[in-house]
Amino acid sequence: MIRVKRVYEPAAPDDGARFLVERLWPRGVKKEALPLDGWLRDVAPSTALRQWFGHDPSRWEEFQRRYAAELDTRPEAWRPLLEAARRGPVTLLYSARDQEHNNAVALQRYLARQGGD
Numbered sequence: 001m002i003r004v005k006r007v008y009e010p011a012a013p014d015d016g017a018r019f020l021v022e023r024l025w026p027r028g029v030k031k032e033a034l035p036l037d038g039w040l041r042d043v044a045p046s047t048a049l050r051q052w053f054g055h056d057p058s059r060w061e062e063f064q065r066r067y068a069a070e071l072d073t074r075p076e077a078w079r080p081l082l083e084a085a086r087r088g089p090v091t092l093l094y095s096a097r098d099q100e101h102n103n104a105v106a107l108q109r110y111l112a113r114q115g116g117d
Contacts, residue, residue, distance in 0.1 A: 016089025026095035
């Protein structure tokens with residue numbers, strides 16, 4: 001099972017393996033204070049795509065399409081997430097305020113199409 005969660009929410013036992021899926025470290029979070037199994041910068045959208053999207057919900061559908069195209073060219077970045085999900089629960093951590101339109105949600109959907117739960 002692959003879930004998404006804001007990085008600012010407290011860790012929970014049912015989170016399983018926790019992976020930060022952001023290119024930039026979240027503001028106001030101390031590295032030593034965040035329980036993580038990995039920081040997967042390369043699975044995050046490119047800087048150009050992230051800046052183009054700008055968390056604008058009107059660009060959401062196109063963002064997901066472009067992000068999936070980027071992920072298609074970088075399977076080595078996302079395959080470890082599928083492997084971890086085969087072993088147990090996985091939580092993708094993100095920092096955006098918008099809980100419906102962010103890269104972790106798009107990544108979760110992408111991974112589901114690749115065989116992740």
